[in-house]
Amino acid sequence: xxxxxxxxxxxxxxxxxxxxxxxxxxxxxxxxxxxxxxxxxxxxxxxxxxxxxxxxxxxxxxxxxxxxxxxxxxxxxxxxxxxxxxxxxxxxxxxxxxxxxxxxxxxxxxxxxxxxxxxxxxxxxxxxxxxxxxxxxxxxxxxxxxxxxxxxxxxxxxxxxxxxxxxxxxxxxxxxxxxxxxxxxxxxxxxxxxxxxxxxxxxxxxxxxxxxxxxxxxxxxxxxxxxxxxxxxxxxxxxxxxxxxxxxxxxxxxxxxxxxxxxxxxxxxxxxxxxxxxxxxxxxxxxxxxxxxxxxxxxxxxxxxxxx
Amino acid sequence: xxxxxxxxxxxxxxxxxxxxxxxxxxxxxxxxxxxxxxxxxxxxxxxxxxxxxxxxxxxxxxxxxxxxxxxxxxxxxxxxxxxxxxxxxxxxxxxxxxxxxxxxxxxxxxxxxxxxxxxxxxxxxxxxxxxxxxxxxxxxxxxxxxxxxxxxxxxxxxxxxxxxxxxxxxxxxxxxxxxxxxxxxxxxxxxxxxxxxxxxxxxxxxxxxxxxxxxxxxxxxxxxxxxxxxxxxxxxxxxxxxxxxxxxxxxxxxxxxxxxxxxxxxxxxxxxxxxxxxxxxxxxxxxxxxxxxxxxxxxxxxxxxxxxxxxxxxxxxxxxxxxxxxxxxxxxxxxxxx
Numbered sequence: 196x197x198x199x200x201x202x203x204x205x206x207x208x209x210x211x212x213x214x215x216x217x218x219x220x221x222x223x224x225x226x227x228x229x230x231x232x233x234x235x236x237x238x239x240x241x242x243x244x245x246x247x248x249x250x251x252x253x254x255x256x257x258x259x260x261x262x263x264x265x266x267x268x269x270x271x272x273x274x275x276x277x278x279x280x281x282x283x284x285x286x287x288x289x290x291x292x293x294x295x296x297x298x299x300x301x302x303x304x305x306x307x308x309x310x311x312x313x314x315x316x317x318x319x320x321x322x323x324x325x326x327x328x329x330x331x332x333x334x335x336x337x338x339x340x341x342x343x344x345x346x347x348x349x350x351x352x353x354x355x356x357x358x359x360x361x362x363x364x365x366x367x368x369x370x371x372x373x374x375x376x377x378x379x380x381x382x383x384x385x386x387x388x389x390x391x392x393x394x395x396x397x398x399x400x401x402x403x404x405x406x407x408x409x410x411x412x413x414x415x416x417x418x419x420x421x422x423x424x425x426x427x428x429x430x431x432x433x434x435x436x437x438x439x440x441x442x443x444x445x446x447x448x449x450x451x452x453x454x455x456x457x458x459x460x461x462x463x464x465x466x467x468x469x470x471x472x473x474x475x476x477x478x479x480x481x482x483x484x485x486x487x488x489x490x491x492x493x494x495x496x497x498x499x500x501x502x503x
Numbered sequence: 504x505x506x507x508x509x510x511x512x513x514x515x516x517x518x519x520x521x522x523x524x525x526x527x528x529x530x531x532x533x534x535x536x537x538x539x540x541x542x543x544x545x546x547x548x549x550x551x552x553x554x555x556x557x558x559x560x561x562x563x564x565x566x567x568x569x570x571x572x573x574x575x576x577x578x579x580x581x582x583x584x585x586x587x588x589x590x591x592x593x594x595x596x597x598x599x600x601x602x603x604x605x606x607x608x609x610x611x612x613x614x615x616x617x618x619x620x621x622x623x624x625x626x627x628x629x630x631x632x633x634x635x636x637x638x639x640x641x642x643x644x645x646x647x648x649x650x651x652x653x654x655x656x657x658x659x660x661x662x663x664x665x666x667x668x669x670x671x672x673x674x675x676x677x678x679x680x681x682x683x684x685x686x687x688x689x690x691x692x693x694x695x696x697x698x699x700x701x702x703x704x705x706x707x708x709x710x711x712x713x714x715x716x717x718x719x720x721x722x723x724x725x726x727x728x729x730x731x732x733x734x735x736x737x738x739x740x741x742x743x744x745x746x747x748x749x750x751x752x753x754x755x756x757x758x759x760x761x762x763x764x765x766x767x768x769x770x771x772x773x774x775x776x777x778x779x780x781x782x783x784x785x786x787x788x789x790x791x792x793x794x795x796x797x798x799x800x801x802x803x804x805x806x807x808x809x810x811x812x813x814x815x816x817x818x819x820x821x822x823x824x825x826x827x828x829x830x831x832x833x834x835x836x837x838x839x840x841x
Contacts, residue, residue, distance in 0.1 A: 396587035399554050404601030404652075405575025414600065418591040 241482070248475040255469070266476035276477065278452050279460040282367055286374075286456060287435040294375045295427055298382030299420070303412075305383065306390045316387070320380030327377075331444035334373045335360070360446050366454035370441055378434070382427055389423035390416070425496040429489055436485050457481045504530055504565065505551065505656060505688065511559035512546055512712075520546055521712030524560070528705075533682050533689045535703035537696055538735070543712040544692045548658050551690065552581050565655060575604070580649035581658040585665060586641045588633040588648075594620070595629040598648045605652065619647040639670045646678075650685065659691045663698065675702060696736050700724065708732045727753075730828040739799040741822065744772065744792075744838070749826035752837075756799040758820035761812050769817040770837040774798070776810045790814065 218224055251262045270276045301319065305312050322330060337344050338359035346356040359369045393416065401411045439458040442448055448455030448463065455463075457477065465474030510524040521543050528534045536544040549555040551562060553574035562570045569577045588597050598619060599612040607615065620626045623643040633641055642662060649657055662678075663671045679702055682689050693699055699706050700720045708715045708723060708731070716723055716732045727733035733741035733753050741753040752770060774792035788800040790812065798814070806812060823833040 394585075394587070396583050396585060397589060399574075400581075400583065400587040400589070401600075402554065402574045403552065403579070403581050405573070405604040406600070407604075410604070415589060415591075421591075 244475040244478045244482075247471055248479045250472055252471040253469070254471070262472065266472040267480075270473055270476050270480070275452055275455075276460065279448075279455045279457060280480075282453070282455055283436060283457045286367060286371060286438070287432055289371050290374055290378075290435050291428055291431050293371075294378055294382055294431060295424065297375065298379060298386050298427070299417075301379065302383045302386035302390055303416075306387055316380075316383065319383055322377045322379070323381045325377075327440035328444060330373065330377055331441060334369075334376075335445060338369055360454070361450065363450050363453040366446050366450060370438075370445065370454050373441060373445070374435065374438065378431065382431075385427055386420065386423055389420045393419050421496065425492065428496075429492050432488055432492070433485055436481065436488075504528065504563075505690070506563045507547070507551070507560070508563065509560040510547075510550065510557055510562070512543075512550065512555070513558045519558075519712075524712060524714070526707060526714060526717070528688060528690060530565075530688055531686050533679070533691065533702060533704045535691045535693060535699040535706045536709055537693055537699035537706055538709035538715075540694060542709040544694075544709050545660060546712075547709075548581075548660055548690060548692050551577075551656070552579055552658050553577055554581075578655040579658055580652045580654035580656075581660065582642075582645045582649050582662045584661045586633070586645040588641060588644055590633055593630045593632055594625060594636070594644050594647075597633065597644060598651050601648065602651055615651050619651045622650065623647045638666050639674065642666065642674065646681070650681075654687065656688045656690060657685075659689065661692055661694070664693075664695075678702065697738060700736070706736075708735060710735075727822065728830050730824045733822060733824070742798040742800075743824075744770075744796060744798075745794070746838075750831070750834075751824045751828075752833075753822040753824065754816045754820055757801040758816060759800050759802060760815040760817075761802060761804050761806070763813070763815050764817065767815060767817070769815060769819075770821060771839055772798070772814045772816075774812065774814070776806055776808055776812060779806070779808060781805070 248266055249261060249263060251258060251260050251266075253259075305316050305319075338346075340346060340356060340358050340361060343359070345359070349356065357365050360366050397415060397419075398411065401415055406414065437458050438456050439462065442454065442456055442459040443462075446454040448459050458481070461474045461477045461481070464470050464477065505528040507524060507526045511519065511522045512524075513519045524543075524547070526547075536547060538544050546555060550557050551564075553569070553572060557570055560570075561568055564577060564579070589600065592600060595616050598616045602612045602615055616629070617626070620629055623646055625640060625643055625647065628636065628640065628644075633644065636644065642665075645662070659678075663674050666674060675698065678689075678691075691698075691702060700723075703720055705718065706720055706723050707717045710731050715735075716728045718726075723732060723736050727736065727741065730743060730751060730753070734743060737755065739756055741755055744752045744754075746752060754770075772790075772792050774790045776788055777791040777797070778789040780787040785801055785803055786805055788802065788806070790798045790800055792798060800814065818833060818837070821833050821837070823831050825831045
């Protein structure tokens with residue numbers, strides 16, 4: 196019995212050594228899973244959307260016809276798309292301009308190792324790990340024009356109640372506020388870690404150099420945080436450009452397209468109007484835009500940024 | 504003159520590192536604070552600089568009480584152990600940053616920067632960032648930054664400890680030259696007693712927040728006031744023999760004889776050679792005495808391991824310390840030949 200078992204074991208070992216091992220010694224086999232995932236979920240969809248942006252596709256009628264640049268033509272003459280594009284730019288610019296300075300301010304204030312500071316930091320971080328659905332529900336409640344707390348607070352200051360998401364004027368602003376609020380904790384954490392990587396002696400040297408607090412902040416802290424800023428600006432721009440959940444949950448792009456953003460517009464055009472070609476053309480524009488901004492951001496900042 | 508008067512320092516966690524600490528440092532002197540890690544030398548320097556609060560007592564620089572003044576207003580400059588240069592600024596900007604804060608005009612900043620860079624021999628590196636400089640060059644930039652402010656006092660916190668051995672020797676003599684040229688007061692911290700001996704006009708040997716002895720290098724070496732100083736200063740430190748009554752005897756490793764000198768009057772110790780390093784002209788021995796103590800001995804005579812020897816130390820080369828560790832007269836009864 197034992198002999199038989201040993202023989203089976205030996206044959207199995209032989210099989211593995213001779214047949215299986217050579218397969219796994221090949222580097223391409225080892226990277227295959229990652230490459231397959233990458234091709235299936237990134238490369239093929241990208242190629243497909245670029246291809247489809249030049250075609251008129253109708254899944255119901257079975258039409259798939261090459262139309263050249265006519266999809267691009269139609270989106271650029273579509274006032275809705277131009278408005279959405281503008282909204283996305285405003286949304287991105289305002290979010291970056293407010294979220295980062297706010298994060299730096301909070302981080303500088305919280306960068307002390309006491310219980311209350313650490314606690315506050317954790318509290319600020321919580322929104323980041325809460326799902327968009329809960330956050331949207333919460334803010335829709337807070338921003339309710341009739342029963343919302345925000346209008347109540349504004350009332351104390353004698354400010355007329357706002358319509359928030361229900362008005363064309365304030366819908367985009369409401370989305371921006373929620374977006375900044377959710378990402379604040381994450382940004383603060385990244386800035387804090389950047390602050391903590393600045394050695395204390397440098398601040399002591401600055402004190403000996405008679406530098407006051409403001410000058411030390413702008414001449415030493417800010418430049419030494421520059422790698423952190425590049426990282427945060429890039430990730431924030433990419434995440435604002437691809438915001439979808441918030442729009443879907445809170446405003447569905449309304450009222451009258453006033454809070455619509457690129458990704459939600461692509462979804463609307465592709466899945467609600469079934470105009471796949473037009474949606475994909477929008478997608479390609481978005482892809483190009485994010486690419487250009489990321490490259491520009493990195494090359495521009497690389498010249499001025501200090502890396503150790 | 505810099506004078507520290509009855510300084511007490513308690514850290515926020517309740518630890519008192521020094522109490523009733525007083526020290527006067529002469530104008531234009533090169534004073535070295537030396538001691539083992541944690542003896543309070545860095546704390547002392549940082550209190551003079553104003554980077555550390557003083558719990559009690561006063562710090563006076565040139566007759567002016569600076570205890571509660573900002574570091575920038577004390578007329579001092581500091582060179583840090585790891586240079587503390589601003590990594591995002593060029594060498595020239597590193598120097599002019601402080602000058603601007605001190606109210607110099609643009610032209611003056613430029614001129615002073617050029618001058619100090621020439622002084623430390625880094626004129627060609629004015630527009631280079633510290634990250635592209637070697638350790639020695641960075642140290643020179645830190646030095647230039649300190650010199651540019653024309654301070655009354657230079658504070659140096661182990662400035663050479665991050666440099667390699669050869670560079671350290673070069674920088675040592677460069678610092679001494681710099682001190683002679685500038686004629687300002689240098690306060691220099693090190694845990695390396697060789698640096699202390701070679702550089703200092705005065706040495707303050709510190710231990711556990713107290714000054715064990717303050718004096719010139721010669722005094723400290725040849726006339727130690729207590730066991731700690733005797734053991735700490737010198738390479739190797741003084742050998743200490745415990746006596747039955749609790750007091751101790753000390754002798755330098757080079758003042759020993761293996762054979763009995765003529766007209767001998769002194770102490771005799773016997774033991775066995777446990778290690779030996781032959782350096783050519785001289786041999787370094789460790790001798791395990793019969794009492795179990797180990798002594799370092801320098802001698803020209805050559806013996807092998809395990810050899811039993813008698814060590815003869817003349818009365819004039821002996822130091823006696825009382826049971827409390829303080830220096831006293833060499834007594835009549837000395838350990839004799841067995």
